[in-house]
Amino acid sequence: MSDIQVRPEEIANLPFEQKATSVVEKKVDSAPVGIVSNRIPFSDWLKVELRVGLIELVEDIAGKDKLYKLSVDFGTEKRTIVAGLKPYFAKEEMQGKKAPFVYNLAPAKLAGIESNGMILAARNNDNKYKVFFCDESIPQGTRLE
Numbered sequence: 001m002s003d004i005q006v007r008p009e010e011i012a013n014l015p016f017e018q019k020a021t022s023v024v025e026k027k028v029d030s031a032p033v034g035i036v037s038n039r040i041p042f043s044d045w046l047k048v049e050l051r052v053g054l055i056e057l058v059e060d061i062a063g064k065d066k067l068y069k070l071s072v073d074f075g076t077e078k079r080t081i082v083a084g085l086k087p088y089f090a091k092e093e094m095q096g097k098k099a100p101f102v103y104n105l106a107p108a109k110l111a112g113i114e115s116n117g118m119i120l121a122a123r124n125n126d127n128k129y130k131v132f133f134c135d136e137s138i139p140q141g142t143r144l145e
Contacts, residue, residue, distance in 0.1 A: 049104040050120070050144035052134050053079070058091040061111045069113055070094070072101065075141025082115035088129045098134040100144055 057071035061082070068091070070081045081101065085094070102118040109115070121129040 047104075048102060050100050051103040052098050052138050052140050052142045052144070053081075053101045053103075053117070053119075054098050054140040055094050055096065058095045060086075060091075061113065064111050067111050068094070070119070072117070073140050074101075074103065075139060079116040080113060081117045081119060082110040082113050083119050083121075085119070085121065085129055085131070089131070094131070097131075098136070098138060098140060099131050100134065103143075 051074055053072035053074050055070050056073050056078070059069040059071075061067045061069050064086075066084045066086050068083050068086050068089075070083055072079050072081050100120045102120070105116075105118050107114050107116050119131060121131045123129055
């Protein structure tokens with residue numbers, strides 16, 4: 001990929017934030033077809049810690065029609081994780097199953113509950129989420145590689 005040149009007169013009168021955004025947008029817009037512009041280096045990928053967790057309990061959250069409160073056992077500790085999977089799964093379909101989670105995600109407050117991780121899921125062609133459940137041979141707490 002060739003270097004993209006931005007002429008000074010194109011951005012001279014813009015505030016700093018817009019100058020930086022303009023340069024990035026121009027590079028992305030002019031990237032050849034097939035080139036992925038949001039790639040991360042392998043060193044960043046190594047920062048993501050994926051672990052298998054056992055979903056011990058799935059609870060409704062009062063007043064929330066999309067969110068579940070999950071109690072997840074990672075072998076050495078239990079965590080609360082809020083997941084927007086209520087429209088796609090009955091509680092019984094998730095409870096007692098193992099799934100991969102982003103384990104080292106910074107905590108976030110969702111519906112007033114501190115969520116300490118994120119379950120991995122994919123949206124299918126019907127626009128519904130599916131979870132990657134693990135079989136019983138993989139102990140909770142196992143790190144995905």
